[in-house]
Amino acid sequence: MTAWMRRNGAALLLRLYCGAVLLFLSLPIIVAVGVAFGADRIARFPPAGFSLRWFAAALTEQTFVGALYTSLQLAALTTLGSLLLGLPAAVALGRRAFPGRAGLETLLLSPLTMPGVLFGISMLFFLGASGLGLTWWGLLAAHVVIATPYLLRTTLAVYRGLDPGLEEAALVLGASPLQAFRHVTLPLLRPGLAAGGLFAFLTSFDNVPVSIFLTTAHNNTLPVTIMSYLVNQDFDATVGAISAIQVAIVLVLLYLLDRIYGVARLTSPGG
């Protein structure tokens, strides 16, 4: 065996191995979506027969439709909230260094590293103790806390990658700081805001560990609703269909995110 063959053999082996791992990663998603297309009421994979009737069943089931609506609404408002809090913070932290900036940044990003269950129960106790109670607004506040760091991180990364000369040029040419921000910086920040906003949406839309402690029968989110079916070991194909709908929404958003910003950048340590 020549060195060349050995090298390519190893490369091929590495590729095969990675293919297997990627299959492992996507397998449960393929299965969860696949069962929705079966003809049987019992969820099995590969599905027996082909049918779309579980989608019709899921979309006429009030529990699911209501939960889907709650989740979409919650995710949209979470995105708005994270924009309102994250954009000013990114602008303040982006350029000029000041004492304690690094520490402040760590604090603002710390909800990312906090186990969801801990924040979920803390928020539950807090809403109880403060008399605010388990309302939709409490759920929204909790989602904004966990989603804002993503927006802050992507916006900061884009802001720090910009040429400071552009802003300075606008200022030299007579623009007020506000005008420079409005007409130069803000348009350039758009990819970071869009990517961060999409990620904030996805974070809220998928969340279970926090939501499960804060939802009530009136405002159950979609993942929490699906979860309660699974806990009762009720895997019927309607659950598969509503899961498939959630997966479809999420993958379309992820695709958009990729087009706008590049998912590879989103996950890099600085990004």
Next chain:
Amino acid sequence: MVFCLIPILVFLLAFFVLPFGVMLYQSFYLSPLLGPESSLPTLANYIKLFGDAFYLKVVLQTLALGVVVTLLALIIAYPVAYLLARTRSRQLLVFLIISPLVVGIVIRSYGWMVLLGRAGTVNTFLQAIGVIEHPLALMYNWFGVTVALTHVLLPYMILALASVIEGIPESLEDAAAVLGAGWWARFRHVLFPLSLEGVGAGVTLVFMLAIGSFVSVLLLGGSDTLILPLLIYQQVILINNNFAAALGVYLLVISIALLYVQACAFRIRGAA
């Protein structure tokens, strides 16, 4: 400019820092349902927590699961991270690695339940090809929990490792190869030592997430797969909120200690 930080700071103070304060506070009280003596602060929750071998067992199980899942994720992820870091056309690869992260734990757990159930895909397949006669118990036990949790956390490990491997010049590997190092020697003496920072970051992140996760454990675990986050959830369901708060403080302290150890390890490496 600094005034722009006021909204986010006020918000996080009210809805992030304060809730943790409430948890800490409640952990020093007993349930108000118990009567008038519960209005005085007490260590009773912590005495119960540290005085009972059952809770010690739960904590040890939590840490053991964290260690097993982290090691599995590290071993499985490393080659993938290497390929990801060394490939030019990484768009599709990254998409496939990220998509499980955003699809959500509940749906992935649903997939595993269909795969690993008694009459699930894996058992049906193994019976059809005659490897086994009776279905294996693949979920509602530690096996199911380990598989599902490794699956959930693998992307984090791949990304943490890849971001560091990317920064290691390929020429170092080539040099080692020219000097006669085989793939194992190149990995052992060149790649792995240089990627230790990524290994440290990935291991810490995955371990933290593993000991804090409960959705996969709740769905794919059984009666014996009790870990700290699941115990907390159960205590909340049973409305033992004050004891749940003490358990929460315990988990929080373990998590912060871990982050601190990691930060110190990096500082030592940075100074050397």
